[in-house]
Amino acid sequence: xxxxxxxxxxxxxxxxxxxxxxxxxxxxxxxxxxxxxxxxxxxxxxxxxxxxxxxxxxxxxxxxxxxxxxxxxxxxxxxxxxxxxxxxxxxxxxxxxxxxxxxx
Amino acid sequence: xxxxxxxxxxxxxxxxxxxxxxxxxxxxxxxxxxxxxxxxxxxxxxxxxxxxxxxxxxxxxxxxxxxxxxxxxxxxxxxxxxxxxxxxxxxxxxxxxxxxxxxxxxxxxxxxxxxxxxxxxxxxxxxxxxxxxxxxxxxxxxxxxxxxxxxxxxxxxxxxxxxxxxxxxxxxxxxxxxxxxxxxxxxxxxxxxxxxxxxxxxxxxxxxxxxxxxxxxxxxxxxxxxxxxxxxxxxxxxxxxxxxxxxxxxxxxxxxxxxxxxxxxxxxxxxxxxxxxxxxxxxxxxxxxxxxxxxxxxxxxxxxxxxxxxxxxxxxxxxxxxxxxxxxxxxxxxxxxxxxxxxxxxxxxxxxxxxxxxxxxxxxxxxxxxxxxxxxxxxxxxxxxxxxxxxxxxxxxxxxxxxxxxxxxxxxxxxxxxxxxxxxxxxxxxxxxxxxxxxxxxxxxxxxxxxxxxxxxxxxxxxxxxxxxxxxxxxxxxxxxxxxxxxxxxxxxxxxxxxxxxxxxxxxxxxxxxxxxxxxxxxxxxxxxxxxxxxxxxxxxxxxxxxxxxxxxxx
Ligand SMILES: Cc1ncc(C[n+]2csc(CCOP(=O)(O)OP(=O)(O)O)c2C)c(N)n1
Numbered sequence: 001x002x003x004x005x006x007x008x009x010x011x012x013x014x015x016x017x018x019x020x021x022x023x024x025x026x027x028x029x030x031x032x033x034x035x036x037x038x039x040x041x042x043x044x045x046x047x048x049x050x051x052x053x054x055x056x057x058x059x060x061x062x063x064x065x066x067x068x069x070x071x072x073x074x075x076x077x078x079x080x081x082x083x084x085x086x087x088x089x090x091x092x093x094x095x096x097x098x099x100x101x102x103x104x
Numbered sequence: 105x106x107x108x109x110x111x112x113x114x115x116x117x118x119x120x121x122x123x124x125x126x127x128x129x130x131x132x133x134x135x136x137x138x139x140x141x142x143x144x145x146x147x148x149x150x151x152x153x154x155x156x157x158x159x160x161x162x163x164x165x166x167x168x169x170x171x172x173x174x175x176x177x178x179x180x181x182x183x184x185x186x187x188x189x190x191x192x193x194x195x196x197x198x199x200x201x202x203x204x205x206x207x208x209x210x211x212x213x214x215x216x217x218x219x220x221x222x223x224x225x226x227x228x229x230x231x232x233x234x235x236x237x238x239x240x241x242x243x244x245x246x247x248x249x250x251x252x253x254x255x256x257x258x259x260x261x262x263x264x265x266x267x268x269x270x271x272x273x274x275x276x277x278x279x280x281x282x283x284x285x286x287x288x289x290x291x292x293x294x295x296x297x298x299x300x301x302x303x304x305x306x307x308x309x310x311x312x313x314x315x316x317x318x319x320x321x322x323x324x325x326x327x328x329x330x331x332x333x334x335x336x337x338x339x340x341x342x343x344x345x346x347x348x349x350x351x352x353x354x355x356x357x358x359x360x361x362x363x364x365x366x367x368x369x370x371x372x373x374x375x376x377x378x379x380x381x382x383x384x385x386x387x388x389x390x391x392x393x394x395x396x397x398x399x400x401x402x403x404x405x406x407x408x409x410x411x412x413x414x415x416x417x418x419x420x421x422x423x424x425x426x427x428x429x430x431x432x433x434x435x436x437x438x439x440x441x442x443x444x445x446x447x448x449x450x451x452x453x454x455x456x457x458x459x460x461x462x463x464x465x466x467x468x469x470x471x472x473x474x475x476x477x478x479x480x481x482x483x484x485x486x487x488x489x490x491x492x493x494x495x496x497x498x499x500x501x502x503x504x505x506x507x508x509x510x511x512x513x514x515x516x517x518x519x520x521x522x523x524x525x526x527x528x529x530x531x532x533x534x535x536x537x538x539x540x541x542x543x544x545x546x547x548x549x550x551x552x553x554x555x556x557x558x559x560x561x562x563x564x565x566x567x568x569x570x571x572x573x574x575x576x577x578x579x580x581x582x583x584x585x586x587x588x589x590x591x592x593x594x595x596x597x598x599x600x601x602x603x604x605x606x607x608x609x610x611x612x613x614x615x616x617x618x619x620x621x622x623x624x625x626x627x628x629x630x631x632x633x634x635x636x637x638x639x640x641x642x643x644x645x646x647x648x649x650x651x652x653x654x655x656x657x658x659x
Contacts, residue, residue: 028223028235035227075408081232081252 015066016045016091019074024082025051025058032080033060042073046096057084061095105277110239111140111270114203117246119146120282123174125528127152127161127521131178133218134205136270138176150528150557153549155182157521159189160547162200164525167508168483170321172199172253172261173525179205180218183264184225188515190260191229195512196342197319199258201249208268209237223264231259239272247283255286257406258319288405291422291430299377299401299418300434303333306375308443310395311335312358315342315511316380316404322425323504326379327351329428334440335377336447338366340387341496342511343380348502355447356456359387360647361493364454367653369447373398380404380424383413384512393652403427457644457659458498464617467491467566467637471498474536474564477622480506482534483526487519487543490572493643495538517546520563524550527559534625535561541594542571551604554630561630563601568637569594576642580657581649590639601632611635 023029030049037044046063064070077086108116114137118126127150130138141149152158155177165173177186183204193200207216223235232252234245242265249261303309311333317326323346330337330353337347338358347354355366367389370376376398381387388394391413402409402416403424410419420427460466464473471494484499485508486492492509501507508526510518523537544565554561568575574589601608607624611633614620624631645659 028227028233031224031227039228072408072412079406079408 013066017064017066017070018089018091018093018095019062019064019077020087020089021060021062021077021083022052022085023058023060024084025055026082029058029082032082033077036073036076036080037064040069040073042069046099048095048099063096105275107273107275109136109140109270110242110265110272110274111136112143113239113242113274114246114265114270115140115144115147116279117242118174119144120279121247121250122171122282123147125150125165126174126176127158127525128176129153129155129158129178129182130176131180131182131205131218133179133207133267134176134182134270136267137203137205137265141176150553152521153552154547155185156189156517157547157550157553159186159200159202160192160518160521161525161528162202163189163193163198164485164508164522164527165529166193166198166200166525167522168505168526168529170199170319170505172201172250172258173529174201174203177202177204178218179207179222180220183222184220187225187229188513190226190262192510192513192515192518193260194229194231196510197258197315198260199253200260201253202260202262204262204264205270206235206264206266209266210268212266222262226262229260230262233262233264235264236266236269239269239274242269242274243276243280247280251283251286256288257316288423288426289421291426292420293430295418295420296427296430296434299420300431302375302399302401302418303335303377304436304438307440308373308446309333309335309375309377310355310370310373310398311337312340312370312376312378312381313337313343313346314340314379314381316424317343317346318380318504320380320405320424321504322380322428323347325425325428325432329377329432329435332432332435332437334438334444336369336444338362338370340381340384340511341509344496345501345504345506349500350502355451357496359389359653361497361643361645362653363456363497364645364656364659365447365450365456367647367656368450368454370395371654372446375399375401377401378403378416379428382409388413389647389651389653393654456497461498464611464621465635467494467641468498470564470566470611470635470637471495471538473618473621474538474625475499477625478534478536482506482536483508483523483530485509485519485523485526485535485537487537487539487546488514488516488573489540489543490568490576490641490643491538491540491566491637494566516543519543520547520554520561521550523561523563524554524557524559527561528557531560533560535559536625537561537563539563539565540572541565541567541569541591541597544597548600551601551606555605558629560628562625562633563631564633564635565597566635566637567594567597568639568641570639572639573643575639580642580646597632597634606630606632608632608634
């Protein structure tokens with residue numbers, strides 16, 4: 001129909017948030033998750049994924065900037081069939097800090 | 105021990121799930137599945153003329169029955185042709201299982217003939233999707249596809265099956281059981297108490313019903329809630345039929361093309377009870393100014409809808425029906441005389457105006473004449489454009505699932521194949537599709553399928569020789585710079601219908617259009633009913649882009 005007149009995109013904040021996702025481990029999972037972030041122009045600053053539970057599942061760590069859409073993003077993530085749990089941590093979480101050595 | 109191919113297994117699983125009709129088009133990568141389907145004594149295959157048509161036929165079946173319906177397409181172009189119908193089902197929460205053929209596993213990723221990554225393409229437009237990598241997976245993937253499509257908030261699921269997986273042999277002992285919907289978390293009793301308190305204490309509450317009420321089969325409960333609490337009740341485009349429009353508490357459809365009084369009533373609400381609706385921009389206009397005074401109670405089966413557009417004071421994540429059941433015993437009977445009489449006075453000051461409604465040669469008059477010739481058992485579908493809004497405004501919808509329209513995606517070409525799907529699911533009902541001359545041409549090839557299946561579908565073509573809604577926008581908001589919205593040469597639609605083997609009636613030529621219409625509607629089988637409509641008729645009232653719902657023009 002006609003064009004939308006929408007509010008301007010919310011500004012990203014500077015506080016970082018670490019998300020911990022428990023997901024099924026198969027080749028399509030990443031594309032489902034990345035798609036959610038990409039189409040909302042929500043940048044993932046860091047991603048880390050390794051298998052757990054003998055390869056049945058994976059744990060994904062995401063580093064994102066806090067903004068007002070994050071709550072909605074988490075709800076959308078929780079809706080994905082392959083996402084079993086989402087936990088939210090503050091920036092003080094050490095998972096990405098410990099990786100710093102590999103990025104110098 | 106049973107042994108069969110993947111293709112045979114899919115067909116058996118579909119049969120066991122209760123599927124009796126499948127619409128689709130074969131092609132190389134899905135031929136094993138078609139070969140197996142040909143052997144089914146239970147499933148009737150409807151050969152569409154375009155995969156988008158097949159997708160909308162599945163939607164029509166699902167919208168009529170509430171059960172997941174199935175469509176088939178081959179790999180590559182077959183699969184991409186399904187995309188619009190899948191996206192449409194996603195936005196309107198319609199349970200559908202699309203099964204596509206894919207090139208053999210070993211050829212995936214090689215740009216093989218007719219290979220597209222339909223899995224990747226449909227990630228953002230399905231509730232979930234699968235690329236099946238072994239025949240064993242089918243035993244869980246097919247039941248899962250149905251379970252996901254119908255559980256919670258319904259939606260489309262795509263299953264992409266490589267050709268070699270269809271041909272692989274599998275041995276197994278037992279079929280998986282027929283799946284049912286996942287059970288939902290229990291209703292939060294505290295939130296229900298709080299919602300009841302807000303409603304009981306409200307002076308000017310309004311009930312706002314969306315498509316979720318229809319999906320949940322909770323229309324009767326919603327009407328009871330409205331009556332018990334004496335709440336004026338508005339419906340979204342998708343919610344039409346949840347409460348009969350002529351119910352004394354109905355205030356009709358809200359939003360962009362709702363009646364002025366409806367939007368004014370909402371403006372004054374002190375409590376808004378939103379049930380199975382999602383504050384869509386076409387319904388609420390400028391969200392910040394929607395129901396500015398109201399405390400909001402929001403009930404939805406999809407937790408990500410809660411607080412998405414408007415922060416709810418009480419958010420209830422539950423099946424709409426279960427939540428209403430829990431809520432009803434806590435709602436005090438009240439009269440709300442002052443509020444209802446105020447609503448009445450708004451209604452008489454700013455009513456829905458349907459000029460020409462007694463003249464079947466006008467747009468509103470035609471819609472009313474069709475309604476007068478039918479009973480509430482008929483199913484009404486529309487395409488997209490002015491005609492769609494005129495039907496939404498003027499047709500007296502009185503029951504859930506009486507009405508099917510492309511609400512979220514607004515897809516021209518939706519009407520005819522969806523009507524056919526509805527007729528396939530409910531062969532005893534008359535199905536009427538209101539269409540425009542632009543929309544009709546988008547899936548006109550399905551007339552061939554319609555003739556072949558001899559379905560009881562009537563197409564009422566409101567022909568204004570233009571893309572009417574675009575023409576309206578250009579006139580109102582683009583300085584009357586009319587461009588690419590008027591048709592230079594229109595086809596002879598009567599001949600087109602007849603060429604496909606479908607009866608046709610031209611109301612323009614009828615001495616008594618009402619009688620000609622009634623006769624066409626009462627004669628079993630497909631028929632095109634053509635009526636010219638004045639191009640200068642616009643849909644009013646209207647909330648202009650970016651405005652609040654109370655800033656309507658026209659009407
Ligand atoms: C597939 C598709 N393409 C384009 C549009 C944009 N669009 C919305 S309404 C409309 C005109 C519809 O014309 P018609 O079917 O003749 O109906 P009318 O508005 O004249 O009643 C167009 C082009 C759309 N909704 N869907």
